[in-house]
Amino acid sequence: MVHQYQLNGRYIVLDTCSGSVHAVDDLAYDIIAMAEDHTDDEIVAAMLEKYAGRADVNEAEIRECLADVAALRAEGKLFSPDIYSGLAGVLKQRSGNVVKALCLHVAHTCNLNCSYCFASQGKYHGERALMSFEVGKRALDFLIENSGARKNLEVDFFGGEPLMNWEVVKQLVRYARSIERQHGKNFRFTLTTNGMLIDDDVIDFCNREMHNVVLSLDGRKEIHDRLRVDYAGRGSYDRIVPLFQRFVAKRGGTRYYMRGTFTHANPDFTKDLFHMADLGFTELSMEPVVCAPDDPAALTPEDIEIVKQQYELLALEMLRREEEGRPITFYHYMLDLEGGPCIYKRISGCGSGTEYMAVTPWGDLYPCHQFVGEERYKLGDIWQGVTNTALREEFRACNAYARPECENCWAKLWCSGGCAANAFHASGSIRGVYAPGCELFKKRIECAIMMQVVRSERAEQEAQE
């Protein structure tokens, strides 16, 4: 399967099953478009007609390009067959019931009252609660007991607002560090925070222990303060921005993400990203809101079109800033064409419900943080383990080949079948498809690959100079 598109004056051809990325010129682009269902002679005739008057296009040139296409096909880099459907369940079957990552809900409470919060102001449609050290300790033991031969174990401190249970967070990190070596494990901790309770103790501890921190900021003050307010209705921007700046500076400007949410109020979200860049933040992630379609914050079909244009604008601006020596990182534009995930990972997806689970303050297990509070998605608990094995099997069967809608999609090995929670919230089924999400995802991949093409051109130019 091949996907062709033009963006920023570049002609780009993606070979789905090999993962090959080809930057081509207009003639090669047109030849590849005809290559599957036309003979060489038909293609030559069509190209001579289309490019009549172009000095650089003659029959010899066209046939040389056809030979290049044939060579790439023979090397398995173009029109490569889809040989992976048989591998679709292999990684998850091979992994057995290994668990390698937990999202610890250390606080089902929050000091902000954001109306768009998917977690219902941190309470997940339930009671306010803080995780005790005993529950957290058992969760870490559960993770080690069920991690098999995996060395890297990941724990995200999440909420609600995890800093509202900060002493327990520190105790749990210390406990994990005290036992990881004897079990041959490497814990990687992350923390997601709204920033309201950041102080020197939080900064110093996180900068020592947290592999990554995710800092919630929606961008421009008027956008951020519209929804991210405290219980008195006051915006939080002025209180958190200086704290985030100090936090990031003391972290050396690395291993963090500013994480914003855009809604119907700001489909022009690049203004918010560039505002964050102006504040001195360079590691940026901005995501569309997850909510019911009738929610006032929900993106409309018109918004989706604006957002797609914004993704293109973002790519161009990032390239401009790179040329000026002041680059920014956008999480979804990070693609490593040589060192990205293997085919097994690309097919099997994020691992929710199998190797990745969320733990509530009272020790219940859910497939991921976005299912917490949905009682029928409870997997079990940290004492008994997974007792709803049928549900685990349902998640195990989620992969890039699980949905008929994805069969002929060029992006399936980039998106891995997409987010089960987004599918559930949009369609009522984890095997459903969230069509607007697919559109946005494909646009992001197209932009990210175009950026790689431009960077490759720049590297070539530099090498020649």
Added chain:
Amino acid sequence: MSRIKTLNTRL
């Protein structure tokens, strides 16, 4: 000069 440049050598 080839009209096709493959960016990656690595699924």
